[in-house]
Amino acid sequence: MNNSGSANFLLLPIPEYPLLDCVPNKTVKIVVLGASNVGKTALIVRFLTKRFIGDYEANTGALYSRKVTLDGEEVSLQIQDTPCVALQDDAEGLYCQEQINRSIYWADGYVLVFSITDHNSYRTIRPLYQHVRRIHPSGNIPVILIGNKSDLLRARQVPADEGETLASSLGGVYFEASARENHEGVHTAFLQLCHEVGLHHYTMPMFFFVGHVISLAQVSRALGGGNGEKRRGGLHLARPKSPNMQELKRRFRQVLSSKVKSATAL
Known part of the structure; x- marks a missing residue:
């Protein structure tokens, strides 16, 4: 994937262990999780650069970083891309690489992604969320659910109301988006999670x-x-x-x- 052409856009390798916060109250750390071919990298790149790139190399777990303005304050936003997760053959267990587990532990907020054209990717979401809860040290987990590829309505396998019901049961908000065609929908979804992370972790009165x-x-x-x-x-x-x-x-x-x-x- 070619990441040139954006002055304030960095692509870093995944750290061996989670990075420590330099300024905790001004850093938002998000990880994007989901099955294969659901468009995780495309969503991240679309959000950060407004561009859509159709072809990507196999995901190696990149960490994207840039400055954003959130509720009138400039914050450091770090978004961790991840390899795919997969259901085990018995459909009850979940296979995650250790790299994914480290990312889950590192993050403050979670984007769970499935494709509306792939019901199996939808089925991974609930066990994936349960896996996140087992690993992350906090009981309260800011999370959003994105049903990607909303431009392919004729191939839809997951109705919108099923996505909304699942997101509600996980305590999150559901968005349908198209990384290919619509920057605004992707932008709204990510900013919603950034806002929730900010409220959850970094707002404390005197x-x-x-x-x-x-x-x-x-x-x-x-x-x-x-x-x-x-x-x-x-x-x-x-x-x-x-x-x-x-x-x-x-x-x-x-x-x-x-x-x-x-x-x-x-």
Whole structure:
């Protein structure tokens, strides 16, 4: 695939292990997942460059990066492309390369893609989503579902209402799009997920307690900035700490407690 011709468009190899955030509150990390020949790479390139390229080399798992404006703020957007996933012969298990598992663990939001002309690709979505939930350390997963190739309506095998029902059951939003013919539909779908990731991960109000203001920076220090190592599904991966809400509340109470002690001492 020729990626020349776009000044603010980078194509990087997939990292051996997930990259660490330099500025966590200004980075949006998305992974695109789906079966073979559903148009994952075409959707990404269409979103980032407005171009459609018909022929692609076999996917090696590229990481695309660029700056975008989200809700009036410039953020670093990283989109991880992935090789295909496949159902096992018994249609109950899912085959994923380790590279895909690393990408799932790394990401903050997920684009699950199937082709409306291929019912088998649609059938991979639910087990794929369940696989994501097993691997990702957070219980709340921003996700959208895209039914690609909406320009091929005569070959449709998956009705639109089935896509909508499935997306609703996964807690996400359904989009039908055509990477070949319609940039706007693809752009809307990706920006929707970027917005949800931003709301989910990077919006935190200031807190007031006995005359003190506790900022996001103080919360970050209270959470301990280092890296943690976790094992999930046989994986041994490094990832910046991402505590759940209960852990966040517990540590936040510690911050408040220290503020009370300081006020009392004065």
